[in-house]
Amino acid sequence: MGVNLRTLLGVGGWVAAVVVAMVAGVAVTNSLGSAVTGADVRPLSAEEVRRQLAIPVTVSPTPGVVRSAAPGPTMAQTPGAAPREIRVIATRGGSVVASCVSGQVSLLSWTPAQGYQVDDVHAGPDDRAKLKFEAEEAETEIEIHCEGDRPVFREKSD
Secondary structure, three states, X not given: OOOOHHHHHHHHHHHHHHHHHHHHHHHHHHHHHHHHHOOOOOOOOHHHHHHHHHOOOOOOOOOEEEEOOXXXXXXXXXXXXXOXXXXXXXXXXXXXXXXXXXXEEEEEEEEEOOOOEEEEEEOXXXXXXXXXXXXXXXXXXXXXXEEOOEEEEEEEEO
């Protein structure tokens, strides 16, 4: 009941084929990754992430158009306008990004939470901006105005 040489060669051949296929797969994956992202792209270390997160973000308007990340309107900025504060407002129904410039509020983008959709959007720029997130049996209405150049919101949920 010994192992015959032919069986050993057959198993050895299969093992060698599997090893060659794995090495080839890893090599192809690595070369495709470099081709897509570039050779100089690498993950950040934990210390690099901490440093990047510590950088304060300031926003100064530049001439041009700021486009909404979600389907919605665009807001033209006027050259030389005052710096603005951008605020992200998170609610049960979704999140809104709002900005105040010279006392006028504008909704820059909005994203409904899962199961919600957006309705009744008044994006500004105006004294007040508002939108409604609606779900099957729930509703969240957000109204935003400026206090100075800071967006302030009021949320009403049903």
